[in-house]
Amino acid sequence: MGLEDAGDLVLHIILTKTGPENTARVACVSKSLKLSASEESLWSIFCSIDLNITTPIDPHGDSAPSFKRAYGLWRESFRMYPWNLVKRVRCCWDNLKLWLSLNFPEANATLRKGVSEEELEEVETVLKVKLPLPTRLLYRFVDGQETSFANSLGGSLGIIGGYSVYSHEVNVYLLPLKEVIKETKETMRHIGFSSRSNLIVVAVSAASSMKIFFLDSTNGQLYTATSTRQMLPCVPESLVRSVHDVDGDQQQDAMLLWLEEHARRLQTGVIKVRKQDNIKSISLFPEVPPLCSVAVTNGVQVRASSVFIPEIANLRQEPPAYWYAYSVRMSLIPEGCFLNGIHHSSCQLYWRHWVIRADDAVIDTVNGEAVIGKYPLLQAGEEEFVYESCSNFPTTTGSIEGSFTFVPRSLKDPKGSQFEVKVEEFPLKLPDYIF
Template structure:
């Protein structure tokens, strides 16, 4: 039995399975098959599966008459790129935009309209580089972020997010092409890189503390810098995949795409989340889920702890090297309050801290002292979580911190019982596989 003898339902199923390219070939066989291969329901499946669109839209988001027309326009617009790569980049941006829409619309509003091929060619001419195909595609969909004082936005809306420790504050956003040109020229001149360098600045912190991400246009690898100008890869080399170039050659050049894909996965999984302090929202890079975040509850006091590697102040060429980490401690009372010997208290206050610091599983320091960053947090039932950040350096890539806080029920001025110890479960301080 040939395809023309199959029923409409069977034919529809067959065509949906073989995909749009083969469906196009089937349409050339006969008039009846051309009719079946042109059904809107069929092309809506292809558009949904390949492009994640549920209405007929062209690549600029404009409505078009049919799903088949939409698919054809997308293929024509991106004919110079491998189609599997187009689908991958589309999914990456769709995932990020969806998360931003639901959780951080203020940051989503900063995403710029995609660049044109002419924009990209002009960019390459000005910087004398050839962008990797995945990077070109990323910018075809979104030309970075628009953060400027003219639109009333501050440095908290970075797509990548950041962290703080004392006066060191970081919030990273994806640069638009116009800013890449400016930042690359200024940064290369400041750092003393050669004019023939194929490094460009693709992301940077928008607040005071300097943090920069470099893309090597020769191999597509992504780096960030240390305090002594050493470049660290931000994506494991083993994960940088090969893609087909325009002439069929293979180049490992998708690190920026891998980086954004991983960032999107962490956002969607809740590994990292929005934080809000003093009515300012931002994406916090301090992990929220185990095993990167430890959680312990003692007598109704919950303590969560996690860390972030700080490459920009680390010095790996020192002897011993200095790997710096920011760590975040979040403490709160469970709804039942502080519970001691069967008695419930609506508040308790911290008075003392004790830390055990390890590097390569060996204790290298113990810290005992009053308060935390000079504060004595008072935890109350139904009150906000108390959050503080600090930082520490390690001589190795693998370390950890654990310890305890001493609390009194009630408050330090009006104690309602004897002091008690609250556990801070061990949390890692390790050089990560992905650096954000």
């Protein structure tokens, strides 16, 4: 039995499975098959699967007369790129935009519309580089962030996010192409790189701290610099392949991999939006195990995790200094703390004790009153008390664990003996992906 002899439902199922390219070929066989291969319901499925669009629109967001026409316009607009790569980049941005729209609409509003091929060529001409295809596609869909918005509210709207330790504040946003040119020229001149360098600046910290991400237009790797201008890869080298070394549907570069991994961490809750002093931002401190430790002692919960700080690291000195920021979040569960058969609705921190290891060897112990000069009073069911500090290590792998000493009720009015609250060991490790 030929395709023309199949029933409408069977034919629809077959064409759905064959995909848009083969469906277009089937349409050339006969008039009856052309009619079946042109059904709107069929092309709406292809548009949904390949482009995640539920209404017929073109790449500019304008209405198209049909799903079939919309699909054709998309293919025509991106004809110079492997289609599987187009779908992958589109999926990456869709995932990021969806998460941002649900969790951080203020940052989502800073994303700019994509650029044209002409605008990409202008950047390449001015900076004398050739951008990897995946990077070009990333900018075709989204031209970074509107910097005037991203820098508002103290520079907290960067979609990559950041951290703060004492006066050191970081919040990273993606540059639009116009800022890529400006920042690249200024940065290269400032750090003394050759004007013929293949590095371009694609992301920076909106806050005062100097954190910059460089894309190598030759090998597609993404780098960030240490305090001594040593370039650290932000994506595992084993994953980054030159666009000339792989087939069309396998083309990759670090910037795309970097954003895909960032989207995965946001979607799975590894990192989240944090609100502090009524300002929201994406915090890079991990929120779930194993990167975040969790312990509950007598009703006091302590969560702790760390972030590598490349911009203040010094890997040229001997021994090297790998710097990490760490965040400790403590709270009292709604039931309060339970000591010697008595419930207390509050307790207050008095003392801290840390054991710090590098490569499993203890390199320091810390004992002292308070944390960053504060004695947090925890109330049952209230929000976490959060504090950040930092430490440097001579190795790429370390850990911190310890305990806090609390008194039931408060230091001014204690209602029982002091008790220890455990801080489970949490890792400080040079990460595979640096954000």
